[in-house]
């Protein structure tokens with residue numbers, strides 16, 4: 001899938017209400033480790049090389065405290081994170097989507113919704129059906145994750161977003 005693109009350089013942004021586990025998910029993806037308390041007084045841009053579907057991919061990932069317009073224009077793919085124990089964080093996803101739509105000239109956004117903290121299933125207050133319905137409304141994938149659980153789902157979420165970005169590039173290249 002990636003070989004049809006001009007470059008395997010992909011720019012991602014992870015967004016969501018404070019405390020949903022954005023930094024924890026990124027660090028888990030990059031290092032395979034869960035860091036429970038993460039100092040987050042700054043915006044961070046990570047650079048990471050990995051192999052997806054047999055191809056080398058170089059990605060940059062922004063973990064931002066504030067959702068800056070320049071970052072929204074910079075990113076090609078958005079990971080919208082909510083916390084399954086915090087219903088407000090799900091509502092925030094829709095608000096952020098509206099913000100992204102306003103800042104971007106196109107309504108077609110490459111994004112994935114991530115339900116984080118699924119290790120706290122016993123504390124879940126977000127109805128799975130409500131979140132699934134939102135993912136359908138926003139036309140995006142929806143993945144369960146836990147930054148302190150197995151690495152597999154976290155890896156799947158980031159890799160899947162990269163695949164979506166590569167697909168979106170192919171579609172826009174065909175239109176030209």
Ligand SMILES: Nc1nc2c(ncn2[C@@H]2O[C@H](COP(=O)(O)OP(=O)(O)OP(=O)(O)O)[C@@H](O)[C@H]2O)c(=O)[nH]1
Nearest residue numbers: 018019020021022023024036038040117146147148
């Ligand atoms: N149980 C559990 N706790 C998590 C998980 N992910 C993150 N946390 C905890 O949630 C808290 C917030 O995590 P962060 O990664 O700092 O969240 P954030 O979204 O980056 O927060 P801001 O930087 O404030 O926007 C920390 O105490 C983490 O240890 C998870 O999957 N499960």
